[in-house]
Every structure is written in C-alpha cells, then in structure tokens.
Amino acid sequence: MTVQNTMTGGRNLRLLAILSALIGFASISTDLYLPAMPTMARALNAGLGATEWTVSGYLVGFCIGQLIWGPVGDRYGRRVPVACGIALFVVGSAACALSPTIWAVIGARVVQALGASAGVVLGRAMIRDLYAGPQAAAMMSTLMTVMAVAPLIGPLLGGQILLIGGWRVIFWCLAGFGILMLAALITLPETLPPRRRQSIGLGEALGRYVALLKHRRILAYTGAGGFFYAGMFAYIAGSPFAYIDYHGLPAQHYGWLFGLNILGIMGANLINARLVHRYGVDAMLKAGIVLAAVSALGVAIASITDFGGLAGLVVTLFFYAAAAGFVIANSITGAMEIVPERSGAVSALVGALQYGSGIFSSLLVGLFADGTPRPMGAIVLVTAIAALLSVMALGRGGHDGV
Structure with a gap:
C-alpha cells in the first residue's frame, strides 16, 4: 500500500503544507x-554588484547541494536527509545575520543554500514517489500555487521587518522558520520505502549524472527550464535596484510589485494543473516558453528605452x-518521467543545472x-531566446507521462 493511499483528510492537507514549505525554501530564502x-x-559599505552577488552565492550552494542530496535521498530515504539540510539552513541563516561584511554574507548564503536545497530537491522527489505522469505535474503545480503565498508576502513582510528591526532581523526570522520546519518534519511520512532505494554509493551516484546528461530529452527539459530560471534570477537580482x-x-x-508577479x-x-491532463506536459511547457519569450522582449524594451517608466x-x-x-513544473516533471526509478537524482540534476x-x-x-534596469532587461531577453531554442529540441508530440 502506498503512502498516497493511506493519507486522507487532515493528513493529506498536512502533507501538502509541509511539501509546499520544503519546495518553497529557495524562494523564501531570497524573497524575504x-x-x-x-x-x-x-x-x-558594499557596491551594488557585490550585494547582488549574495544571490549568486546562494545559487552556488544550491546547485552543489542538490547534486549531493539527490543521490543521498535515493539511497537513505527522504526524511533524514531533509532534516540534516534544514539544520544546515538554520546555521547558515544565523551566520548571515551575524556577518560583518558583504563577503561574509555571501559565504553564509552558500551554507544557507546547501541546507535549503535538501528540502527542495527531495520535496520534488517525494511528489514523484507518490504520483506519476500528468498527475505529478498537476500536483507540482498545485504545490507551487500553495507555496506561492510565501514569496507573495515575503517581500512585503521583509520590507516591514526592515523598517522595524533592520536587515539582520530578516535572517534571524529565516533561522526561526527553519526551526519550525524541523518540528513539522516529525509528522512527515517516509515516502521512499527501503525496497525502492538505490544501493549504490554516493560516488557512483554522482558519476551517473554524466549518463543522464547524455539523454537528449533530459537536456531539452533542463535547457528550457534552466535558461528560463536564468532570466528569473536576473529579474530577482536586478529588480530591487531597478524599482x-x-x-x-x-x-x-x-513587495507589492513583486507580489503582483507571484499572483501571475x-x-x-x-491553469496548468487543469490543462496538463488534456494537452500533456510538453505542450504546456512549450506554451509557457513562448509566453516567456514574447514577454521578455517587452521587458528588454521597457528596460533599455524606459518606455512606460x-x-x-x-x-x-x-x-x-x-x-x-x-x-517550472512541466520541465521538472518531464525530465523525471524519463527515468522514474532515479527521480531523486534527476530532480537534483535538473534543479542544479x-x-x-x-x-x-x-x-x-x-x-x-550601471544603476539602470538595462543589464537586467538584456539578460532576460537573451535567456528567453535560449529557452525557446531548447524547448524546440523536444520536437513534436506531447509527453503524456505514461
């Protein structure tokens, strides 16, 4: 009997809430x-560029962490690695709050991200443990909708904390959030039974990433999502200074303007959760990339020419x-469906890239x-074009996940 069949009512809602928070660690850690x-x-006393590198430092730790936590989760289960990651996140958040220089903040952000990545990569793998195909994509979209509440209120809350207690208090609040998540983890069931775990060592598991990278469709899904992420993080790093x-x-x-995007x-x-069953993962992914490319052109025009202010x-x-x-949901789900028995490793690889x-x-x-939105707008446009080229490599036909 699967965990999915045994979880009902209030337990199902609690599982949904915890998985949403785990997958939301990345956005919570930055948006606040x-x-x-x-x-x-x-x-x-730091320059604009150095401060924006606190986002880059976080991403470095997040990438490395995902490559490690994925195979660890495939071998030892999900709960214990997630707990270890959250504890590391708490340590990194406290270190950010205590940092005396911007370079210390950047280093602490790496540690913070190493921990946060466990919840994200293994939270996605838990969804694949419980669901498959379009149902997994729909569940991923549902979870992302629920967890979007955090980045919706994150900048708003962060702005108020900044007024009341200063920027260091924001990182203390993140440490507190990690402690609450450790307590909530006690109620989370193990979704990967021992019979389904990988018996290979960590070194061999890391080596198998090379084999995954040779799969054309995995590369296409990763490229589509990866280049889109690049544009999103250009927006995240550049918009505070632009606005x-x-x-x-x-x-x-x-936070109000940032929240508008989260509502979108x-x-x-x-919409994706409703339509992915009818049209398939690939079709919905392609529609999203086309929307991103057209919108990115508008972002570049507004940034470079100041059109519309x-x-x-x-x-x-x-x-x-x-x-x-x-x-996001369709690129990750599509890649994991190719080799479902290694969903943790695929989730880690796709997420890291x-x-x-x-x-x-x-x-x-x-x-x-340069003090203007121009660099942000230009990067958003270039990465959107690259994402469009990547999704074209999937070819025709819908991926139904069966």
Missing part, C-alpha cells in the same frame, strides 16, 4: 530579504514571471550594474 538589498549595500534606486520606489512598497505565477499554475517594466515582468507557472544558470545571470547583472 530582497527589499533589504539596497540597505545592506549601504550598511556594509527602488532607479525608479524611486520606497523599499517597503517593493499562481494563476498560471492553476516603472509601469512599463512592471507590466512586462508580470507576464514574464507568470510563464513560470507553465515552465536550472539554478546553476541563475548563478551566471545574477553575476552578469552585478558585473554590468
């Missing part, structure tokens, strides 16, 4: 402190971010930072 980035730069410093938006109001993602996830940037970014509701692309885009935003 976004309004504080300009303040951090001034408080630590607050360039367009003069008060820091405490940044939530709506797209709900702040409103022009906000509107085009809204439609670009909304495409995430079609791209997707977030890894964000390392370079956020680094580029910081490297070319």
Whole structure:
C-alpha cells in the first residue's frame, strides 16, 4: 500500500503544507530579504554588484547541494536527509545575520543554500514517489500555487521587518522558520520505502549524472527550464535596484510589485494543473516558453528605452514571471518521467543545472550594474531566446507521462 493511499483528510492537507514549505525554501530564502538589498549595500559599505552577488552565492550552494542530496535521498530515504539540510539552513541563516561584511554574507548564503536545497530537491522527489505522469505535474503545480503565498508576502513582510528591526532581523526570522520546519518534519511520512532505494554509493551516484546528461530529452527539459530560471534570477537580482534606486520606489512598497508577479505565477499554475491532463506536459511547457519569450522582449524594451517608466517594466515582468507557472513544473516533471526509478537524482540534476544558470545571470547583472534596469532587461531577453531554442529540441508530440 502506498503512502498516497493511506493519507486522507487532515493528513493529506498536512502533507501538502509541509511539501509546499520544503519546495518553497529557495524562494523564501531570497524573497524575504530582497527589499533589504539596497540597505545592506549601504550598511556594509558594499557596491551594488557585490550585494547582488549574495544571490549568486546562494545559487552556488544550491546547485552543489542538490547534486549531493539527490543521490543521498535515493539511497537513505527522504526524511533524514531533509532534516540534516534544514539544520544546515538554520546555521547558515544565523551566520548571515551575524556577518560583518558583504563577503561574509555571501559565504553564509552558500551554507544557507546547501541546507535549503535538501528540502527542495527531495520535496520534488517525494511528489514523484507518490504520483506519476500528468498527475505529478498537476500536483507540482498545485504545490507551487500553495507555496506561492510565501514569496507573495515575503517581500512585503521583509520590507516591514526592515523598517522595524533592520536587515539582520530578516535572517534571524529565516533561522526561526527553519526551526519550525524541523518540528513539522516529525509528522512527515517516509515516502521512499527501503525496497525502492538505490544501493549504490554516493560516488557512483554522482558519476551517473554524466549518463543522464547524455539523454537528449533530459537536456531539452533542463535547457528550457534552466535558461528560463536564468532570466528569473536576473529579474530577482536586478529588480530591487531597478524599482527602488532607479525608479524611486520606497523599499517597503517593493513587495507589492513583486507580489503582483507571484499572483501571475499562481494563476498560471492553476491553469496548468487543469490543462496538463488534456494537452500533456510538453505542450504546456512549450506554451509557457513562448509566453516567456514574447514577454521578455517587452521587458528588454521597457528596460533599455524606459518606455512606460516603472509601469512599463512592471507590466512586462508580470507576464514574464507568470510563464513560470507553465515552465517550472512541466520541465521538472518531464525530465523525471524519463527515468522514474532515479527521480531523486534527476530532480537534483535538473534543479542544479536550472539554478546553476541563475548563478551566471545574477553575476552578469552585478558585473554590468550601471544603476539602470538595462543589464537586467538584456539578460532576460537573451535567456528567453535560449529557452525557446531548447524547448524546440523536444520536437513534436506531447509527453503524456505514461
């Protein structure tokens, strides 16, 4: 009997809530402190580029962590590795709060991300443990809709914490969130029974990533999602300065504009959950990438020419971010369905490469930072075109996950 069959009613809702929080660790860890980035730069006497690299540092740790936690979870189950990761997240969050320089913050963000990645990669694998095919994609979209509440209120809450207690308190709040998640983990069932676990060692498991990378469709799914992620992290790294410093938006109001995009993602996830059964994973992924490419062109025009001012940037970014509701769940699910017996490793590989692309885009935003939204807009457009080329490699026909 599967966990899916034994979980009903209140238990099912509790499982949904915990998995949403686990998968949401990445966005929670970043979105809460976004309004504080300009303040951090001034408080630590850091340049705009160096402060934006706190996003890059997080992505470095997140990529490395996923490659490790995936095979660990396939061999030892999900619960214990997740608990170890959350404990590391708490340590990294506290270190961020205590950091005396921006470079110390960047280092602590790496540690924080190493821990957070366990919840994300193994949370996705838990979904694949319980569901398959379009049902898994629909469940992933549902979870992303639920967990979108966190990034929706994160910048708003972060802006208020910044006003009341300063930027360091934001990281103490993240540490507290990790402690609460450790307590909630006690009620989470183990979704990978011993008979389904991989018996190979960690070194051999890491070596098998090379074999996965030789699969054309895995590369296509990863490229589509990865290049889209690159654009998203260019937006995440660049928008606080574009909105607050360039367009003069008060820091405490940044969350409202950021929240608009989250509402778009939530709506797209709900649509995807309804339509993916009818049209298939590939068709919904392609539709999302096309939406992202068209919107990215608008973002680039608004950023480079200042067309529409702040409103022009906000509107085009809204439609670009909304495409995430079609791209993320379907790119991950499509890749995991190719080799379902190694869903943990595939989830880790896809996640690492997707977030890894964000390392370079956020680094580029910081490297070319000139006080305008132009670097952000240009990178969003280039990465969207690359995502479009990647999804074309899937060819025709829908992936029904069966």
